[in-house]
Amino acid sequence: MEIIGKGNANILIRFPNENDDKNDEYLYRFCIRPFQSLESYNSYTMTNHEFIKRELVPLLGEEYVCSLELVSLPICDDLKRILGPYCKSFITKNMIPASDSIMGLKVLNLKPSRLSMDILQEDHQLKVYVDATGDKIVLEVKPKWLYNPDTLGFCRNCVHNSFKKRENIKYCMASMVKARTHHQVNIMDLFHENTVKCLPEIFIDDLNNYFQNDDNVLKRLYYLQRNLSDKTVSIEKINSDDDVTTGLMILMILRDVTVFISWDKQDGDTDGNHISSHIIDLDLKPRSKWKHWQETERLLSKQSNNNNNNNCILHSNV
Numbered sequence: 456m457e458i459i460g461k462g463n464a465n466i467l468i469r470f471p472n473e474n475d476d477k478n479d480e481y482l483y484r485f486c487i488r489p490f491q492s493l494e495s496y497n498s499y500t501m502t503n504h505e506f507i508k509r510e511l512v513p514l515l516g517e518e519y520v521c522s523l524e525l526v527s528l529p530i531c532d533d534l535k536r537i538l539g540p541y542c543k544s545f546i547t548k549n550m551i552p553a554s555d556s557i558m559g560l561k562v563l564n565l566k567p568s569r570l571s572m573d574i575l576q577e578d579h580q581l582k583v584y585v586d587a588t589g590d591k592i593v594l595e596v597k598p599k600w601l602y603n604p605d606t607l608g609f610c611r612n613c614v615h616n617s618f619k620k621r622e623n624i625k626y627c628m629a630s631m632v633k634a635r636t637h638h639q640v641n642i643m644d645l646f647h648e649n650t651v652k653c654l655p656e657i658f659i660d661d662l663n664n665y666f667q668n669d670d671n672v673l674k675r676l677y678y679l680q681r682n683l684s685d686k687t688v689s690i691e692k693i694n695s696d697d698d699v700t701t702g703l704m705i706l707m708i709l710r711d712v713t714v715f716i717s718w719d720k721q722d723g724d725t726d727g728n729h730i731s732s733h734i735i736d737l738d739l740k741p742r743s744k745w746k747h748w749q750e751t752e753r754l755l756s757k758q759s760n761n762n763n764n765n766n767c768i769l770h771s772n773v
């Protein structure tokens with residue numbers, strides 16, 4: 456058993472020799488937020504799975520969501536070793552009877568280990584992976600707030616990066632979805648010079664076409680964020696957990712997803728499209744996070760007032 460990825464709230468595990476369906480590999484995703492008991496852990500995982508299926512899959516479209524299957528697994532020694540440090544209140548040497556099972560999500564591995572991919576470029580919002588042949592390239596993107604409400608008055612993405620001292624990010628992810636009439640999307644903004652040297656021209660062309668197209672995964676997220684942001688209660692109006700509506704919850708989830716954009720030279724559909732996209736990280740957020748959201752918006756607004764430029768890296772670069 457090996458750990459493939461870990462974030463704030465989840466851990467991704469690969470089971471040895473797991474090779475279910477032809478060449479596809481699967482991973483197991485377990486929550487690592489603190490829970491008091493195995494019952495509450497399992498109940499959260501079921502509720503979360505149900506919420507994603509009910510609210511998010513229909514909104515985003517099945518084709519864009521990474522497949523998620525609810526599974527119940529016996530807590531073997533390997534799982535105890537990996538999950539134990541995060542589940543201290545109920546996974547200890549003596550507390551788990553052999554018959555108890557823990558619930559997780561079985562997900563498609565979007566970066567299959569058999570491809571042994573190298574990382575060409577890496578920052579907080581973008582990772583670029585390539586396999587040894589150069590025929591498969593995967594972009595792991597954290598687009599964040601693609602839609603800026605007019606009332607905001609600054610580029611939320613760029614101010615947020617500046618606030619988090621991410622000086623190495625020289626692109627604006629929100630600019631990747633601007634309407635063509637106002638701004639020609641330039642995917643080359645995303646890549647370092649050295650990365651471009653390693654990327655095949657045909658990949659650049661395909662990616663360019665994908666981003667110019669009106670139905671790409673980032674545009675889908677942009678329109679959903681725009682629609683929800685116009686309709687739901689705004690963050691500054693929240694006073695208690697109960698004020699956090701399902702609409703606001705979904706909006707905050709869509710502002711924090713990760714997207715895998717995969718290009719496969721050998722594998723295209725009938726229209727010659729070699730790019731497929733999958734969204735991960737659609738989990739419920741604790742309603743109590745509204746205080747953190749409010750404070751973040753207050754700090755970003757303050758930061759934007761202190762800046763001299765118009766707060767978007769695209770404009771401050773010219």
Ligand SMILES: O=P(O)(O)O[C@@H]1[C@@H](OP(=O)(O)O)[C@H](OP(=O)(O)O)[C@H](O)[C@H](OP(=O)(O)O)[C@H]1OP(=O)(O)O
Pocket residue numbers: 462463464597599619707710711740744747748751
């Ligand atoms: O608070 P933010 O805006 O910095 O966003 C948090 C993210 O920081 P980032 O934007 O990537 O720098 C943060 O990402 P990192 O763990 O820092 O990579 C989480 O995604 C967090 O969500 P959750 O608590 O895991 O559900 C995110 O919290 P939410 O605000 O989306 O609930």
Ligand SMILES: Nc1ncnc2c1ncn2[C@@H]1O[C@H](COP(=O)(O)OP(=O)(O)OP(=O)(O)O)[C@@H](O)[C@H]1O
Pocket residue numbers: 459460461462463464465466467482521562563564565566595713735736
């Ligand atoms: N289906 C997948 N295929 C391949 N790698 C994955 C997959 N899902 C997640 N990962 C890897 O694991 C890492 C952590 O996963 P994930 O984003 O789900 O954790 P998280 O705790 O929810 O994140 P956050 O800290 O943003 O809340 C990802 O950044 C990614 O590199």
